[in-house]
Amino acid sequence: MDIKKNPVFVMVLNGVTYFLSHRLPIAQELRHQGYEVHIVSPDPKPADFEQYGFIYHQAPMSRKGVNPFTEWLAIARIFKIFKAIQPNLVHLVTIKPYLYGSIAARLARVPSVVSAVAGLGIIFSQSNFKTKLLRAVLYSLFKVAFGHKNQNVIFQNKDDKQALVDWINLAESKITVIRGAGADLNQYPYLPESDNSQPVIAFAARLLKDKGVEQFVEASRLLKERGVAAKFWLIGEPDAGNANTVTQQQLDEWQQAGLVECLGYRTDIPQLFTQANIVSLPSFYGEGLPKVLIEAAACGRAVVTTDWPGCRDAITPNETGLLVPIKDSVALADAIQTLIEDEALRHKMGKAGRKLAEDVFDVNKVVEQHMNIYKTLERTA
Template structure:
């Protein structure tokens, strides 16, 4: 079969969907990766994997009607030209416009993967509620074209049915996230010495970065020997952390390291991985930390709760609760014997449920490949 996979960010075809594309290729299918260029390395890397790349002008941020219409028309032209037997879209704009384009192009087998709901679903009333209503209706129109909709966690699936974004009768599959490559993210012993707490995230409020920074400040005053590292890009926007707050954290001993090309060294050098996000699909960074053999502190919320067996491989805390987060992190300082024990439990759990090969098999089965 000829398969087209549509994404909203070029490098994600490699970093997040590379193993899936390779699994499709290994099953004997002709595979196309369709996404914005974003990086000049994308076509070359995909070609090395045996994947054909096609550029499409999808803008990830903003809702410019003219640019979005251009993206839709471009997708229709591309799909009419290559005539795939099936398409799989992921992230919001590819799901909406890719699904509609596929229907208009006469593609028979249309699938989407909901990888997280993001800013638009953070609030359903007030000013942000208007954005929620708009995105909800756009999702409804796009997903109406789909044969099967895939979700990374059951909560998002149930939410889409609750708000009638998809009908109760629509076939759905829960994939357990995007999975993690256990050969790429290998395990190691938790480092000896005082604990190092790590959060890898874009510096956004809804990722729980503020809660991580503030709880780290409190713990740094009590336990100056411990390290607290925040690693990730600082994208400015309505949900971003202010420059002043980042400066405050740095001046008080929280290390804000900025983005890194490869997080594996950061994961191996940390003792505990922390992600106090408000909502996720399934947080890839947590799975990578689990594969490295690290205990987890995260929030009892959609997507995140799927990654922790409470008291076995880590702890969950309520969303936006700095005090609870501080206490959960402090447990590892007061009871260092938990570090390796829970790290080993993380590795066992991730191999059982989130191995990328198992996830890819679920996706290919859902697409009848």
């Protein structure tokens, strides 16, 4: 008598920390539905990972590597995992996993593939000679990556979607737009602003120049020169593996000048946002849809961000927050000052942000959208 095997699901990501912060609820729901869930990332398995009931595979994959032999070796490792466990469905998240994982999936004859475009990074956010050359080199790889016959491609914003539709003629029938990874509205409660002696403006992200850290600090300088009292929090840490990171020396200088308070890497973002009055992310990075802006909305905090793909998709302009041009410290300072001085507007935007989170960003709705995609692919496999 044959024993029916549970369906096998594999998620491939560029880091286990990202999985835990952005995709854990999806994997948990699949396990609840009876799937055997495997997680693949280049990181060592965390000590407490067994608690989730997933099977973990470490597959080294350099974020910045360009050595052809090393990159093909990464594809081979993923292929070996797919061949060994024979998944019914794989979900590939971020650029290298969906480029390399898609090749491995086609070679291993995986029936169904989901490719999650969580931002296009500098490949499309910059137009210098280097990135144009990189796009030319990667064109064929992208065509292969999105060429599986039973595939759904998830975008977080319409700009990224249109970029790939135009570039590689990606079929609309393969596309779903889901605005971000969602937030657990119970973990990010909507509470009244703290009674701060000075308004607190919070920035929470990897401390990369493309995230607008320098513009955030310059806005603080401008407001101090105008006599506007406020505290500017930098929540995060430098990324040593990224050429665009700010340095610890810069952080020390900014803090010594009284421009920012550097809080470092933190896991208590809900509590910090409860203490903040405004959340700002002046990014010009190739964002998908920044989770920090979803979390700000859930906590009922007005947002100041940039009129840039992903960032502008995370707010309702002039209702839940304000948009400013990229790389414009003066406009950023002006917008922050507006919200500092107009408390009624700030509170109104915070309330509208919470409503937006309930309507669009609730993680339960995001998980449900993913389940619908998986079921559709499995029916057509």
